Amino acid sequence: MLAYLFRRLWQMIPTLLGVVLLVFFLFKFFGGDPAEILGGLNASAEQIDAIREQLGLNKPVLEQLWIFIKQIITFDWGKSWATNESVASLFSSRLPATLTVMLPILFLEILLAIPFALAVASVRGSLTDRTVMILSTVAVSISLLVYVIVGQYVFAFRLGWFPVQGWTDSVWTNLTTYAPLPVMVAVAVAIAPYTRLYRTFFLDEIGHDYVRTARAKGMTEGTILLKHVLRNAMIPIMTNISVALPGVFVGSFLLEVFFSIPGLGREILLAVNRSDYPVIQAFAIYIAFLTMVVNLITDLLYKLVDPRVVLK
Numbered sequence: 534m535l536a537y538l539f540r541r542l543w544q545m546i547p548t549l550l551g552v553v554l555l556v557f558f559l560f561k562f563f564g565g566d567p568a569e570i571l572g573g574l575n576a577s578a579e580q581i582d583a584i585r586e587q588l589g590l591n592k593p594v595l596e597q598l599w600i601f602i603k604q605i606i607t608f609d610w611g612k613s614w615a616t617n618e619s620v621a622s623l624f625s626s627r628l629p630a631t632l633t634v635m636l637p638i639l640f641l642e643i644l645l646a647i648p649f650a651l652a653v654a655s656v657r658g659s660l661t662d663r664t665v666m667i668l669s670t671v672a673v674s675i676s677l678l679v680y681v682i683v684g685q686y687v688f689a690f691r692l693g694w695f696p697v698q699g700w701t702d703s704v705w706t707n708l709t710t711y712a713p714l715p716v717m718v719a720v721a722v723a724i725a726p727y728t729r730l731y732r733t734f735f736l737d738e739i740g741h742d743y744v745r746t747a748r749a750k751g752m753t754e755g756t757i758l759l760k761h762v763l764r765n766a767m768i769p770i771m772t773n774i775s776v777a778l779p780g781v782f783v784g785s786f787l788l789e790v791f792f793s794i795p796g797l798g799r800e801i802l803l804a805v806n807r808s809d810y811p812v813i814q815a816f817a818i819y820i821a822f823l824t825m826v827v828n829l830i831t832d833l834l835y836k837l838v839d840p841r842v843v844l845k
Contacts, residue, residue, distance in 0.1 A: 538829075538833070541829050541832070545825050548825060549818075549822060549825065552817075552818065552821040553601070553602060553605060553818065554598075556814055556817045556818060557597075557598055557601050557814075560810055560814060561594070561597070601814075605818055609621060610811050610812075612811065614810065615804065615807040615809045620815050623800060623812065624815065627795065627796050627799075627800050628797050629704070630707070630794055630795050631785055631794075631796035633704065633708060633796075634712050634719075634789070634796065635785040638719045639778070641716065642720055642727060643774065645720065645724055646723070646724055646727035647731055649724070650727070650728045650734075651731070651735050651758055651762070653665050653666075654736050654762075655758055657736060666729065668725070669726070669728055669729050670729075672721075672722075673725050673729070677722055677787065680722050681718055684714060685697050685714070694714075695711070695714040696714075697792070698711075699711050699793070700794055700795050711792075714792065715789075715791070718788065719788060723781075727773075730773060731766070731773075734769045734770060735758075737766070738761075738762045738765045738766045743761065744757055744761065744762065747761060767838045768835055768838060772831065774831075775827050775828055775830075778824075778827050779820060779823065782820070785798055786798020786799065786801060800812065801813070804816075
């Protein structure tokens, strides 16, 4: 496994380099002139040239690319064009709020969807199964914005259980007061599609011969589901979680906007509106790196869940 780990880490280098080149040239040739964006409509040609000189945009393309690579290696992205704040400090200060929302969402989605889908799969064809599938189909068809509006109206305005907006420097206060409502909304959105998908994984395993053999040997249905079906279905479930993880990260960004949470997501959306290239480029590289790391960890977990998996 150690050899596989080093080999995968080595393979990540050209992949990340490809992402770096893609991000650099997309912003270079299709993102517009940063000097004109910063200068505004009333800037003179001399002012635009001065901004271009300050940002190093008048240097050769290869030299600009090398500067970009050095920023990635040193984690020094310079300063935000909009706020003049260091991009590194901006990320480090906004990330805790994002994680406060994202991690409970990810944990609850897994904790609730897997056992719920397993329970529904165990009664396939029953009235309960058909009812859950109909409700899940309806829930999937509803927009996130509807969940947000209904959640804010019912739990914040009518019942007064949670505030609609707000955030503090206390992690515990955020977890118990401000984060529960956006977390509830996100879990309500995700539980239906995950239940449908995981139910399919479990039904596929239940139809295999080893389940019929276990039943013939007198094993209880609960033992079969928990000891055999669940374990064998974990590989596609883990694959889905690893693929969906960046989506959870980005999805939490929308919640930050709706609930005015001062996290990384709201800052990224503001950066897009302001054409704040240093912030956008840093985020694009970080998301690509996070995706590769998550995929690597998932591949290693395959071996832990199923020893029969051969890592090549």
